[in-house]
Amino acid sequence: MTTAAVKTPLGVIASGGDLPKAIAESARDGGRAVFVIALTGSAEEWVKDFPHEWCGLGEVGKLLKALKGAGCEEITMAGKIARPKFSDIKLDWKGVLVAPGIIAAARKGDDGLLRAVVETVEREGFRAIGAQDAAPGLLVQEGPLGRLKPDAEDEVDIATAFKIVRTLGELDVGQAAVVSEGLPLAVEAAEGTDAMIARIGTLPKHFRGQADKRRGVLVKAPKPIQDRKTDLPVIGIATVRNAAAVGLAGIAVEAGGALILGQKAVAEEADKLGLFVIGVKP
CATH class of the missing domain: 3.40.50.20 (Rossmann fold)
Incomplete structure (x- = not known):
């Protein structure tokens, strides 16, 4: 400006x-x-x-x-x-x-x-x-927000989910996907991120993580075709709580390409619930 x-x-x-x-x-x-x-x-x-x-x-x-x-x-x-x-x-x-x-x-x-x-x-x-x-204070920076970080398996899931989101984004479908141990569990469409996460809770337990053994990641990133003046992915405390409720290990968003509402509160909630939240460079 x-x-x-x-x-x-x-x-x-x-x-x-x-x-x-x-x-x-x-x-x-x-x-x-x-x-x-x-x-x-x-x-x-x-x-x-x-x-x-x-x-x-x-x-x-x-x-x-x-x-x-x-x-x-x-x-x-x-x-x-x-x-x-x-x-x-x-x-x-x-x-x-x-x-x-x-x-x-x-x-x-x-x-x-x-x-x-x-x-x-x-x-x-x-x-x-x-x-x-x-x-600009809402923009996600590179690196973890809280004390937890993804492990090697999580990083593979993050990379896979980013590929899915970018491919779907080319078709103006959505900005989010969930992958667990290489298996896509859900992709976002018109229902929005919260409803997409909720669907994971209906899957058989062997597909998804549990509170005592978390696995799988939620990834959010801008669509390649979108104008960043109008619509960037957003997460907040509710996103963290919803991800925790379905046993996910963490959340990854594009650094410099997503917004976090209440970054300090989000980091504290993720630490309390045992999830990582991280900004990842594309």
Whole structure:
């Protein structure tokens, strides 16, 4: 980000989940003013702690006017958007103009949809930045977060899972996979990481680890095709707890390509539950 831009409020276009709040709080804690565009139907009540404006997905004109009125020059998008039926979206005048392009992009997948939204905002003179630039303290660094590290078998599983994630990412499928002793146990699709991990608990015990003998790793990494301004993999305390509940040995994420919400708390929880959490260079 430019020095001039830092003096202006950061515009956070927020949908669901913990990430938008973490970005807004991190930027504010770093001394930067924050203005939130809360997407109706997705964003949560934490936005009341910041200057904000509620906007529907089709209210593009209202969104742009609010960002300009707040003095924003840089914006970032974050959170989970439940893909709606486009026939149900109420469009304002600007929304009518940009809707055909966004609908066409959405048919190409989530990344196409997000890129189209970012391009729409950038055409109005704003500069889109990724969460890693808006809140660099959330970015995963290389190495273990806690006291535990993967053993040789875990490292083989990590390498295999990274290959799976990158291959699926080329098809815009997901950002996560679980591998145990060389066997893929699950891959992420539309259900999300938490639901994917939960499926592992339904597998026969001989396929997966147990609390007294953990095995298998969860790997998360960006899709090769995705725009890192819009969507990086995220883990938090819930991810650690879910992985522990199904007997996994640990979690590996791409260093410099993933975000951790509450890194200190995540490291402490992983140590308590007996899992490693590590950032791995691709």
